[in-house]
Amino acid sequence: MDNWVIVMMLIVSLFLGAIALFAFMWGVKNGQFDDQEKYLNATKFDNVEDLQAAVEKEKKLEELRKKSYRPE
Amino acid sequence: MSNKIACTHCHLEFSEDVMIVDGTHYFCCNGCQGVFHLLSDEGLSSFYDKTGDIKLSPPTHQYEDSTNFNAPAFYDKFVKLNSDGFNEVSLIIEGIHCSACIWLNEKALHKMEGVVEANINFTNNKATITWVDSIVKLSEIIDMIRAIGYNAYPYDASLQEVHANKERKEYYLKMAVAIFASMNIMWIAVAQYAGFFSGMTKDMKTILNIAEGVLATPVLFYSGWVFFRGSYYGLKNRVVNMDLLVATGASLTYIYSVYITITELGEAYFDSVSMIITFVLIGKFLEVISKKNAADTLDIITKHLPSEINVVRDEKIVSIKLEDVVVGDIIVIASGEKILLDGIISKGEGFFDESSLTGESKPIYKGLEENIISGALSIDADIHYKASRDFEHSTLSNLVSLLETAINKKPRIEQLANKLSEHFSTVVLLLSIGTFFVWWIWPHSFEESLMVAISVIVIACPCALGLATPVATLVGLNLGAKKGILFKEAAQLETMAKVDVLLVDKTGTLTVGKPEVIKENTFDGFDIKLLYSLVKSSKHPISQGIKNHIIQAAEDIDEIIFDEFSQLSARGIVAKYKTNEIIGGNLQLMSEFGIEYVYESDESLFCFAINKQVVAVYELSDTIKEGASELVKFLANKDIQTIMLTGDHQQSAQKVAQHIGIKEVNYELTPQDKLAFVESLQSEGKVIVMVGDGINDILALGRSDIGIVMGSGSDIAIDVSDVVLLNDSLDSLLSAFKISDTTFKLIKQNFGISLVYNAVTIPLAMAGYVIPLIAALSMSFSSLLVVGNSLRIKYKWKRS
Numbered sequence: 001m002d003n004w005v006i007v008m009m010l011i012v013s014l015f016l017g018a019i020a021l022f023a024f025m026w027g028v029k030n031g032q033f034d035d036q037e038k039y040l041n042a043t044k045f046d047n048v049e050d051l052q053a054a055v056e057k058e059k060k061l062e063e064l065r066k067k068s069y070r071p072e
Numbered sequence: 073m074s075n076k077i078a079c080t081h082c083h084l085e086f087s088e089d090v091m092i093v094d095g096t097h098y099f100c101c102n103g104c105q106g107v108f109h110l111l112s113d114e115g116l117s118s119f120y121d122k123t124g125d126i127k128l129s130p131p132t133h134q135y136e137d138s139t140n141f142n143a144p145a146f147y148d149k150f151v152k153l154n155s156d157g158f159n160e161v162s163l164i165i166e167g168i169h170c171s172a173c174i175w176l177n178e179k180a181l182h183k184m185e186g187v188v189e190a191n192i193n194f195t196n197n198k199a200t201i202t203w204v205d206s207i208v209k210l211s212e213i214i215d216m217i218r219a220i221g222y223n224a225y226p227y228d229a230s231l232q233e234v235h236a237n238k239e240r241k242e243y244y245l246k247m248a249v250a251i252f253a254s255m256n257i258m259w260i261a262v263a264q265y266a267g268f269f270s271g272m273t274k275d276m277k278t279i280l281n282i283a284e285g286v287l288a289t290p291v292l293f294y295s296g297w298v299f300f301r302g303s304y305y306g307l308k309n310r311v312v313n314m315d316l317l318v319a320t321g322a323s324l325t326y327i328y329s330v331y332i333t334i335t336e337l338g339e340a341y342f343d344s345v346s347m348i349i350t351f352v353l354i355g356k357f358l359e360v361i362s363k364k365n366a367a368d369t370l371d372i373i374t375k376h377l378p379s380e381i382n383v384v385r386d387e388k389i390v391s392i393k394l395e396d397v398v399v400g401d402i403i404v405i406a407s408g409e410k411i412l413l414d415g416i417i418s419k420g421e422g423f424f425d426e427s428s429l430t431g432e433s434k435p436i437y438k439g440l441e442e443n444i445i446s447g448a449l450s451i452d453a454d455i456h457y458k459a460s461r462d463f464e465h466s467t468l469s470n471l472v473s474l475l476e477t478a479i480n481k482k483p484r485i486e487q488l489a490n491k492l493s494e495h496f497s498t499v500v501l502l503l504s505i506g507t508f509f510v511w512w513i514w515p516h517s518f519e520e521s522l523m524v525a526i527s528v529i530v531i532a533c534p535c536a537l538g539l540a541t542p543v544a545t546l547v548g549l550n551l552g553a554k555k556g557i558l559f560k561e562a563a564q565l566e567t568m569a570k571v572d573v574l575l576v577d578k579t580g581t582l583t584v585g586k587p588e589v590i591k592e593n594t595f596d597g598f599d600i601k602l603l604y605s606l607v608k609s610s611k612h613p614i615s616q617g618i619k620n621h622i623i624q625a626a627e628d629i630d631e632i633i634f635d636e637f638s639q640l641s642a643r644g645i646v647a648k649y650k651t652n653e654i655i656g657g658n659l660q661l662m663s664e665f666g667i668e669y670v671y672e673s674d675e676s677l678f679c680f681a682i683n684k685q686v687v688a689v690y691e692l693s694d695t696i697k698e699g700a701s702e703l704v705k706f707l708a709n710k711d712i713q714t715i716m717l718t719g720d721h722q723q724s725a726q727k728v729a730q731h732i733g734i735k736e737v738n739y740e741l742t743p744q745d746k747l748a749f750v751e752s753l754q755s756e757g758k759v760i761v762m763v764g765d766g767i768n769d770i771l772a773l774g775r776s777d778i779g780i781v782m783g784s785g786s787d788i789a790i791d792v793s794d795v796v797l798l799n800d801s802l803d804s805l806l807s808a809f810k811i812s813d814t815t816f817k818l819i820k821q822n823f824g825i826s827l828v829y830n831a832v833t834i835p836l837a838m839a840g841y842v843i844p845l846i847a848a849l850s851m852s853f854s855s856l857l858v859v860g861n862s863l864r865i866k867y868k869w870k871r872s
Contacts, residue, residue, distance in 0.1 A: 003275050010283045014256060021252045028244050035193045041171035049118070057182050057189075064188055064204055065156055 080120075081108045081221070082128040104130050107221045116179055122172035128221065129167050141211045141226075150226040151210065154202060158188050161210060163199045165192060166223040173222070180220050184208060199224070243357045250295035250350040253287040254343075260284050261343045274336055281333040284342035291346040292326050295353055314352070314538060317497035321529040322348050328526050331519075338523060344530045344847055351539065351855050358542035359562065381412055384456065394463050401459045411448045413466050415457040416441060422453020423612060435613060452612060452639065488566065489541040492823060496537060500834075504528040507838045524840045530847045531837040536826035536854040541566075541819050543862040548815030551866065556783075556798035557808045564794045568778050568809065569816030570759050571712055575750065575772065577764035578718035578728055581782060582802070583694045585765070587613050587676060589621035591691035598687040602649065603680050605632040606656050610645050614678055615656075617692050644678075655681045662686065694724075699802040700732045706806055717746050719768055747771035763805060765789060780805065818865050822858045829854045 032039060076085040080097040081104035091098040092105055099105040111117050154160045165177060174192045177199070181190035186207025192199040201213060217224045264280050299322070302315030322345050329340035382391050384402040397403070397413060405411060407422070421439040426448045435451050438444055444457060446466040508525035512518065545562035552559050559565055579585050604622050607615040608631065622629065636648035643664070644657015655665055662669050662679050669679060669686045680688040704714050715736045718725045725739040738749065750772045753760055762769070762776035770789050773779030779793035782800045790796055797804045833850055836842055 003273075003279055006276065007279055010260070010279070014283070014287070017252065017256060021248060024248055025245055028241060028248070033244075041194070053179065053182065060182075061188055064158070064186075 079104050079130070081105070082130045083123070083125060084127055084130060101130050103221065107219070110219055111176075114180065114183060116176060116183075119172055119176045122175060123170060126170045126172070128169055128173070130221075141214055142209050146226075147210075156188075158202045159205045159210075160200060160202045161226060163201060163214075163217075163224040163226055165197050165199050165217065166225070167221065168192070168194070168197050176220060177217060177222060180216055181213065184213065184216060187213065239360060243353075243360055246295040246298065247350075247353055247357055250291050250346065250353055253291045253295075254346045254350040257284050257287050257343050257346050260287075268339070278333060278336055281329070281340045281342065284340065285330060285333055288326065288329075288342040288345045291349050292322055296322055296349040298353070298356065299349070312494055312498045312501070314493040314497055317493075317500060317529075318348060318352050318538075320501065321526075321532075325526050325530055328522060337519060341526065341530060341847070344851065347851055348530070351851070355538040355542045358546055397459055397462060399459055399462055402456050403459055405450050405453070405455050405457065407450050407452045407454055409450050411444055411446050411450065413459045413463060414444070414446050414461045415459045416443055417455050417457045419457075420453060420455035422455065423451040424453060425449040425451050425613075452610065488819060488823065489537075493537060496827075500529065500532045500830075503532075503834065503838065511840070524838070527840075527842045527847055528834060528837045531833045531842055531850060532830050536829065536858045537823070539855055539858050540822035540826055543859050544815055544818040544822055544865075547818065547862045547866050548811050551811050551814075552808065555804055555807045555811075557804050557811065558796040558798060559808075560794050560796070564778055565812045565815045566819065567759065568761060568795075568812035571761045571778070571809075572758040573713045573715060573753055573760050574707055575715050575717050575746075575760060575762040575776065576734075577762075577766070577769050578716060578720055578725060579694070580765035580784070581763050582700050582716070582728060582732060583696050585694065587617040587692040588695045589617060589690050590675065590693050590695065591673075592621070593689045595687050597682055597685060598680075599682065600626065601629055601632055602652070602654055602682065603656065603688065604629045605634065606645055606647055606654060606680075609634075609637060610639055612639075614676060614692055615645070618678055618690055621690070653683055655679075655684075696728060696731055697800075697802050699806065703802050703806050704733045706809070710809075717741055717749060717762075717772070719743075743768045743771045747775055750775045764793075780808065814865060818862055821861055825857050825861060826854055829857070 027033060077088050077091055077098050078085050079091070079100035081099060084100055086100050088098075091100060092102070094105060094108075097108065099108065108117075111119055150161055152160045168174060168177075171194055174194050177192055178190050181187050181201065184203075187201065187203045189202040190199060191201075203210070203213060214224050260280055260283050264277070264284075267277065267280075296319070299315045299319040302313065303319045306313040306316055325341045325348075326345045329342045329345065332338050332340045381394050381397060382389050382404040383397060384390075384404060385392075389404055394412060402418060403413060403415060411424075417438060417440055419440075422437070423435040424438055424444060425435050426445070438453070443460075504525045507528050508521050511521035511524050542562070545565050548565045549559055549562060552565075576582055600622065604619065607619045607622070610616075632649055634647040634649050634654075637645070638647070639645050643661035644655065646657075646665075647654045655661065655667070656678065658677055659669065659671065659679065662681065665681075665684065667679075667681055667684050667686060669681075671677060671679070671689055673691050675691040675693040678690040678692060679686050680690075707714050713736070714734050715738065716725065716729050716734050717738050719741050720739060722739045725737050729735075729737040738745075741749070746769065750760055750762065754775075754777075760776040761778045761780060762772050763780040763782075764770075764773055765782040765784065766789060769781075770792050773781060773789060774792040778795060780795040780797060781789045781793035783790070783796055783798040784800050795808060797808070829850075833842070837847075
């Protein structure tokens with residue numbers, strides 16, 4: 001019984017740690033650490049407008065992507 | 073003085089009466105006003121909330137037509153198609169001051185129809201812009217950036233840079249995994265060691281072993297992949313390198329540990345597996361980040377040359393591509409421009425600065441029918457000249473192709489670490505194999521012999537050896553950076569410590585390179601305002617020297633607007649103010665205007681006369697930088713030979729050399745001569761450091777073992793050299809030598825520590841006395857010793 005407690009604890013703690021690790025790796029791959037200054041300052045300028053603009057940008061990208069793939 | 077008011081856009085302060093008033097806003101110029109209205113119209117005025125009080129540069133610049141960005145040739149060179157089928161370009165944005173500027177540029181571009189993505193890096197001002205070419209053209213994008221008060225120019229994001237970034241990212245990921253796993257293994261190992269001494273059940277031990285095994289697996293196969301790759305390439309070239317030792321050590325230990333875990337016999341070494349990989353990976357990463365991207369020479373050259381040139385075609389001035397100029401074309405050069413093609417002057421006259429080609433410090437006067445060579449700079453001459461060679465055959469391109477070969481032939485001195493690690497790895501592998509057989513032949517079980525053999529590899533873990541060089545050089549690079557010395561590559565610190573000969577250029581390196589006033593004589597009737605206004609309007613180095621002298625001595629001199637003003641080439645300046653006739657120039661000019669004046673001096677003279685009466689005489693000379701003789705003395709004590717290489721005349725070269733104490737002087741050298749000199753010394757087996765600043769030095773800089781360039785030197789020279797002295801001082805050159813010396817000593821000490829350490833522990837391991845705990849502890853301990861030793865030097869240096 002004791003052994004299983006240990007096994008569970010190991011699994012749970014390593015799993016939690018792994019989540020943090022994967023989050024970090026995702027960030028690195030995404031380029032979030034490429035430019036510290038910009039990402040740190042971004043928090044200062046955070047507002048609803050910019051969020052809206054970001055969503056619109058994504059939409060525009062999606063649209064353009066569709067368009068460019070359209071067979072002609 | 074009236075009140076100063078800040079411009080609404082750029083925040084620079086000006087007095088109220090010169091400002092443009094626009095409602096409640098004040099603007100310093102039309103440019104700022106235009107940008108302000110554009111931003112309001114676009115709904116981007118929240119930009120001003122973000123800038124705060126940061127001052128921007130006003131957008132006063134007039135730009136050429138941007139449509140040439142749409143030329144197919146330009147697209148070929150700079151624009152790429154990305155995987156989504158969008159066009160992509162890399163730009164450098166000029167005028168970025170703060171993160172609000174980044175915000176503004178990105179927002180403004182995102183608002184444009186057809187722009188997919190604009191990403192600007194704050195740290196290096198580089199931008200990547202993706203757009204759909206059928207909707208918007210690149211020229212419109214550039215126009216937008218210019219319209220909001222910035223400028224953009226393209227750069228070739230060469231493959232190498234992309235590659236280097238990718239490699240760095242890969243290392244980040246691998247290290248993240250390795251460090252995460254190692255840290256977790258450590259706390260599991262604590263439980264294991266506690267159990268080793270106080271006893272625990274076999275089941276418990278197996279559980280802990282499995283947990284460690286699970287963590288060590290990604291470390292070995294994901295993070296440790298670089299070592300497998302490295303040893304594969306090593307073996308392919310028949311070299312036993314450190315990677316092979318790490319890879320075999322780690323994977324043998326891993327296999328053995330898996331075997332132990334399954335059979336439940338003895339102790340597993342999973343902690344050692346992950347620790348070896350992690351430590352050596354960190355060392356390798358430090359090496360990667362301090363390595364210079366091998367310079368893409370072709371790229372360097374094209375980057376610094378304007379691609380267009382103004383020529384006269386059909387009575388009109390048109391700009392055409394440099395490559396399209398044919399022999400016989402009439403080329404137009406304005407003052408301050410660089411000559412890109414060789415030719416003969418057909419109209420105009422003036423001074424040229426050929427110092428970048430010949431090293432001659434004084435400007436050269438050229439008139440009609442005289443030859444001018446590419447690479448020279450027009451100081452005050454507005455001329456037309458006839459091209460006598462096309463670009464491919466011009467002096468400048470010859471220089472470029474010579475430079476390419478020079479860089480390719482640059483010798484690479486083998487680093488101590490590489491030499492050592494090869495032998496070390498071979499010896500350790502042999503010892504371990506030997507140990508295995510001795511134990512096996514001596515009656516022991518297969519497992520036991522294998523365990524001892526593996527413990528030899530684990531204990532001889534090259535962690536300390538792998539960290540010895542990178543940590544020491546990192547300390548060296550940091551010391552250098554603090555003193556304004558940029559080593560482009562860590563390995564250069566080691567090379568520089570082995571130097572035999574120092575070659576120095578004169579102009580701009582040992583001397584300031586610009587004439588400075590060394591003696592001032594003023595007589596009755598002298599008016600500093602007149603002189604200041606006179607010299608301020610000329611670009612000639614002598615005038616500039618006097619101007620700087622006046623500014624240093626006095627502040628706030630009101631400028632006078634002359635009624636008449638003209639520059640006489642090679643002689644001086646003549647002006648009229650109210651009833652006064654003002655003449656400034658050399659003795660020749662004085663006698664031309666009928667002024668009898670005698671003054672004897674070896675230096676360049678500038679006489680200043682008001683109404684035919686000489687009221688001031690200045691002696692100017694190129695001054696020697698501080699610390700020159702100390703440098704020469706220091707090097708002489710270290711048995712490093714100092715030789716001066718200059719394109720200047722014997723007289724001025726020897727004057728400077730004597731003053732500083734340099735015994736060997738070579739004068740009147742062309743860039744090719746300098747290169748030949750470096751080559752001949754290298755063929756004698758000498759390690760050469762060359763210090764220079766101009767284009768006339770680039771060949772020698774590229775070829776010598778270490779090329780050091782002054783920060784104010786020409787861009788090409790900075791690119792081809794290995795070390796940049798940001799503050800131009802000879803003191804920092806001296807520091808560079810000292811730092812490289814210290815660092816090399818440090819590297820040797822670190823190797824000493826890790827080798828002595830291994831000499832003690834390997835026999836213990838071979839005798840079978842090493843338990844896993846000791847192996848793991850000793851590994852960390854040796855690495856700590858090496859790191860600690862390196863940091864010690866840093867503090868020692870700081871104190872002195």
